[in-house]
Amino acid sequence: MSAATAGGAEDSATLGELGEAGILSDIFASLRTTEAVLVGPGDDTALLATSGPVLATTDAMVRGRDWLDEWSSAEDVGAKVVVQNLADLAAMGGTGTGLLVTLVAPGSMPAQWARGLTAGIGxxxxxxxxxxxxxxxxxxxxxxxxxVTALGELPGGRAVLRSGAAPGQEVAVSGSLGRSAAGLEILRRSDADWWPEPASAEAASRWVAYHCRPDPDLSQGVLAAQAGAGAMIDVSDGLVRDGGRIASASKLRLDLDEEVIADLAAEFEPVLGGRGALDCVLSGGEEHSLLATFPTGAVPDGWTVVGRTAEAGVAGPGVWWRGERATGGGWDHFGG
Amino acid sequence: MSAATAGGAEDSATLGELGEAGILSDIFASLRTTEAVLVGPGDDTALLATSGPVLATTDAMVRGRDWLDEWSSAEDVGAKVVVQNLADLAAMGGTGTGLLVTLVAPGSMPAQWARGLTAGIGxxxxxxxxxxxxxxxxxxxxxxxxxVTALGELPGGRAVLRSGAAPGQEVAVSGSLGRSAAGLEILRRSDADWWPEPASAEAASRWVAYHCRPDPDLSQGVLAAQAGAGAMIDVSDGLVRDGGRIASASKLRLDLDEEVIADLAAEFEPVLGGRGALDCVLSGGEEHSLLATFPTGAVPDGWTVVGRTAEAGVAGPGVWWRGERATGGGWDHFGG
Structure with missing residues (x-):
């Protein structure tokens, strides 16, 4: 590895030309550390100081499946994969203490892409x-x-599980629903030379940006834990699907509020129509807002109440909407 | 997912047919847990009880680069990727407390392969x-x-870094050197209808088995830490290359003992010749034996002393062999 390469001067270099040591010193050296990192990158393992039990989760993104280079920059990919992991920690009531990043790529990959990825991660x-x-x-x-693997801790002192909901609780969302799915739909249609009317173009651009680089308020996880959340999950596979996971784990029924869902869908209706807008809110994944249950009156400021929990009854656990069991969509990596 | 599929009765199923939930319930449910796992697979994150700081490392294997299906079974791959990660923990003086496993595969992948992988991991x-x-x-x-990401702890209470060696220490290896590389060489040649003479066939088979599924004694890491090891690393990229990492981090020179290296190479010489045998010992990777420095007389039982450390001098840090700086080989994922 030449000094010029190490300094990042050769912007046309590929990963194969940089080599493993070059990639590490050139690209990953820019990332910051904290006092809790007793041993950082460069030894056989990292060593992290802890206070209490450790949260651990892992989430991967694959080109062509989880992103397309035509739609997402390297920065977008790096930012999104970290958000996905930190959202999982937030959904337990936790915060991140450390990240491990694995990159698998061909030697022909431009080093510039890996630099962008690192910038997004950073x-x-x-x-x-x-x-x-x-x-x-x-x-x-x-x-x-x-x-990416994310490690974390529980500043609130308790983990909020999917199984902790009780009947009669309020079901609330910490942020938006459907924006990532709406953005994806816009991207899909725009391939066919379609773009929303001028009146909706600004909103559509925001949905696209949110799809490529979601930025949920991850601090809401700790606040929810402190507010006494019963169960919590992040909306990665859609409201119905992720709500269904709380319903299953907590063995209860989750009734969605038709009016609130309609209100949330109204944002998307001018562009995507009534059915498309509802699909975004009910089934849209990769939003990474938090979905949690709370004792009545304990819902934190800024959250939107979208329903209530109830005894499962003879029909068994599930998510109900408009008096019927919702089965809506969501994403299965293996299409099952 | 049908009940028959969940039970694993349909052995011809693909991952796409099983679906994500099916894969998780069918394949990964067989893995065991421990008391320290406060929350295991199935929630947003795991929660692990800890005692002291946490070790964290991650290592991936890619089909076609890190293994070939013609040579390695799914069980081999699962076993090897876990050994690689646990060896990194051992090289710090640590032991494992938890594993996170990511599988990226096409939907057409036979579920049977994923079951084999899980069996190997398990x-x-x-x-x-x-x-x-x-x-x-x-x-x-x-x-x-x-x-795979491996988390760990330090039963000996101290982390052994690459940077902890001092001049005048003994350099020792916890187990074999070169067997994985010798096995790989046999596999490569056997593609050309070659196989060792009957007298060496049994040894050759053992090297091949070690290459596909290395089984170093990972307990030696804690023992080395307790014995006062100065610096430690696992031999994943070859004795010269990994020894060079200790030399660099500790800013000293590592002199290999010519006679001991020759003795270790003698095992491979009848099959691979003098030069090939030396290459295995000096440059052979994926062995995952531990390489450590110790104060004179503190080398643990069963370890092989392969050299000594010395002041770097004007030539700077490095590994020396036969009076010259060794530059020997080793594996760079990006060939740099």
Whole structure:
């Protein structure tokens, strides 16, 4: 590795030309650390100081499946994969303490893309004060995959599980629903030379941006835990599907409020029509807002109450909407 | 997902047919847990009880680069990727407390392969008492990738870093050197209808088995830490390359003992010749034996002393062999 390469001067370099050591020193060295990182990247493992039990989760993104280069920049991908992982920690009532990042890519991959990825990872990691403590690099014959593991802790002292909901609680969402799905739909249609009317163009651009780089308020997880949340999950596969997971784990029924859902869908209706808008709110994934149950009156400021929990009854656990069991969509990586 | 599929009765099923939930309930449910796992797979994150700081490392294997299906079974791949990660923990003086496993594979992948992978993961995880606490599944257009993150603790109370060696220490290896590389060489040659003479066939088979499924004694890491090891690393990229990492981090020179290296190479010489045998010992990766420095007389029983450390001098840090700086090989994922 030449000094010029190490300094990032050769912007046309590929990962194969940089080599493993070059990639590590050139690209990953820019990431910040914290005092809790007793040993950071560069030894056999990282060593992280802890206070109490450790949260651990992992989430990967695969090019062509979880993102398309035509739609998402390297920065977008890095930011999104970190958000996905930190949202899982938030959904337990936790915050991040460390990230491990694995990049699998062909040697022909421009180093500039990996720099962008790192910048995206760093932007979200820095925003939430979470250091990158380690990682791995592997070459492939063409596939590109970014896998992140996030470690965390529970500042509120308790973990909020999917199984903790009780009948008669309010069901609330910490932020938006459907924006990521609406953005994806816009991207799909725009391939066919379609773009929303001028009146909706600004909103559509925001949905697209949210799809490519979601930025949920991850601090709401700790607040929800402190407010006494019964059960919590982040909306990664859609309201109905993720709500169904709370319903299953807590063995109860979750009744969605038809009027509130309609209100949330109204944002998308001018562009996507009534059915499309409802699909976004009910089935749209990758939103990463938090969905939680609370004792009546304990819903934190800024959350939107979208329903109530009830005894499962003879029909068994599930999500109900308009008097029927909702089965709506959501994303299965293996289409099952 | 049908009940028959969940029970694993349909052995011809693909991952796409099983679906994400089916894969999780069918394949990953067989893995064991421990008391320290406060929350295991199935919620947003795992929650792990800890005692002291947490070790964290991650290592991935990619089909076609890190293994070939012609040579390695799914069980081999699962076992090897866990060994690689646990060896990194051992190289710090640590032991495993939890594993996160990510599988990226096409929907057309036979479920039977994923079951084999899980069996391999489970065999090593169980042998060392480490639970699988979480993971992720993603589909691909064909690429197959297994990524593992290992968390650990330090039973000896201290982390052994690469930077802790001092001049005048003994350099020792906890187990074999070169067997994985010798096995790989046999596999490569056997594609050309070659196989060792009958007198060496049994040894050659053992090297091949070690290459496909290395089984280093991972308990030696804690013992080395307790014996006062100065610096430690696991031999994943070859003795010269990994020894060079200790030399660099500790800013000293590592002199290999020519006679001991020759003795270690003698095992491979009848099959691979003098040069090939030396290459295995000096540059052979994926062995995952531990390489450590110790104060004179503190080398643990069963370890092989392969050299000594010395002041770096004007030539700077490095590994020396036969009076010259060794530059020997080792594996760079990006060939740099």
């Amino acid at each position: 932007s979200v990691a820095d925003a939430w004060g979470v250091p990158v403590i380690g990682g791995d690099l592997s070459s492939s014959d063409g596939a590109v995959m970014v896998s | 065999s090593v995880a169980d042998a060392w008492g480490v639970p699988v606490i979480g993971g992720d599944l993603s589909s691909s257009d064909g690429a197959v990738m297994v990524s």
